[in-house]
Amino acid sequence: DQQVKQNSPSLSVQEGRISILNCDYTNSMFDYFLWYKKYPAEGPTFLISISSIKDKNEDGRFTVFLNKSAKHLSLHIVPSQPGDSAVYFCAATYTGANSKLTFGKGITLSVRP
Amino acid sequence: DAGVIQSPRHEVTEMGQEVTLRCKPISGHNSLFWYRQTMMRGLELLIYFNNNVPIDDSGMPEDRFSAKMPNASFSTLKIQPSEPRDSAVYFCASTLAGGGWWQFFGPGTRLTVL
Numbered sequence: 001d002q003q004v005k006q007n008s009p010s011l012s013v014q015e016g017r018i019s020i021l022n023c024d025y026t027n028s029m030f031d032y033f034l035w036y037k038k039y040p041a042e043g044p045t046f047l048i049s050i051s052s053i054k055d056k057n058e059d060g061r062f063t064v065f066l067n068k069s070a071k072h073l074s075l076h077i078v079p080s081q082p083g084d085s086a087v088y089f090c091a092a093t094y095t096g097a098n099s100k101l102t103f104g105k106g107i108t109l110s111v112r113p
Numbered sequence: 114d115a116g117v118i119q120s121p122r123h124e125v126t127e128m129g130q131e132v133t134l135r136c137k138p139i140s141g142h143n144s145l146f147w148y149r150q151t152m153m154r155g156l157e158l159l160i161y162f163n164n165n166v167p168i169d170d171s172g173m174p175e176d177r178f179s180a181k182m183p184n185a186s187f188s189t190l191k192i193q194p195s196e197p198r199d200s201a202v203y204f205c206a207s208t209l210a211g212g213g214w215w216q217f218f219g220p221g222t223r224l225t226v227l
Contacts, residue, residue, distance in 0.1 A: 006155075034213050043117070043204055043218030044156070089156060098161075098168055099144045099210050105155030 003027045006104035010048050014112050019077040022105050023090030026071065030092040034101065035064060035075050038087040047088070048075070080111045115139070117219035119205050125225045128173055131193040134222045135184055138207030146216060147180055147190050148204040156204070162188065195226045 005024045013019045023033075030045040031052040036044035050064045050073065057064050063076045077084055090104040118137040125176040126132055138145050146161040162182045170180070177196070183186040192199055202223050206216040 034215060036218075041220070043206070043220050045218065046215040049214065091212055098163060099208050099214065099216070100146075100158065100169065101156070101160060101214070101216060103148075103156035 001025075002104070003030075004090055004102050004104040006107050008043040008107055009105070010108040010110070012110045012112060013080050015082055016079045019075075019080045019109055019111070021075040021077075021088050021090075021109065023073050023075075023104055024071055025073075025092050027092070027094075027102075028071075031094050031103075032092070033064070033066060033073050034091045034093075035062075036089040036091060036103075037040065038089065040104070044055055044089055045081075080109075082111050082113050085109055085111045116186045117205055117207055117217055119203075119222050120220035121222060122220065123204035125227065126195055127227050128196055129194045130226075131164060131191065132195045132226075134190040134203050136184075136188045136190070136205030136219060138188070138205070139217055140186070141184065142209050142214045142217070144180060144210045144216075145188050145209045146206040146208075147188070148206065148218075150204060150221070159190070159195075171184075173211070178187055191201075195224075197226045200226050 034049040037047045038044040048059050048062050064074045087106045089106045091101040093101050100104040120135045147159040149157050158173045160180045165182045180190045202221045204221045206218045208216045
């Protein structure tokens with residue numbers, strides 16, 4: 001049973017446009033959420049995170065939005081660049097989880113030049 | 114400053130053979146995680162350790178899989194006997210428990226079982 005769901009396996013956008021990557025979760029205990037980025041032949045790297053006490057966190061071109069009532073979060077990349085082409089994993093955890101993260105299946109983003 | 118180190122990077126073996134994957138976490142980190150990535154299931158947590166002690170191995174698929182952490186700087190994941198369905202990329206990650214939620218991943222081991 002997937003507690004973190006990334007229902008769209010892939011997304012293709014034009015360079016300069018906005019990329020919106022979605023993630024849904026089912027476990028109400030989750031109170032901290034992370035996005036990881038993964039290039040081929042490399043391990044995932046941390047990108048941005050958000051606590052459940054916030055509904056938005058911004059870091060440069062990357063913004064994560066959290067809608068707790070809908071159990072939904074999204075990652076916005078503006079403007080998208082070809083170097084953003086990668087697999088993006090959504091992850092969730094909760095206080096007391098002993099640092100354990102639950103990951104989604106990932107979304108492959110392709111940014112067309 | 115070295116990150117998480119995994120070896121080998123690639124492993125090709127035949128069904129029935131024993132496979133051992135190795136991981137060296139970032140120095141000072143006290144939590145270590147083993148993940149498996151497949152197209153069908155994404156990133157699955159197999160097992161994790163805190164202070165060298167296994168905390169949760171509920172993700173280990175079956176008894177053919179075992180993991181050890183004999184000291185703070187080394188861990189192994191062993192598959193015996195290996196099967197073709199074990200083919201995947203295996204990642205090791207480490208973090209400092211209580212130091213933040215983000216984990217640092219190694220480059221992974223791509224395992225192919227023929």
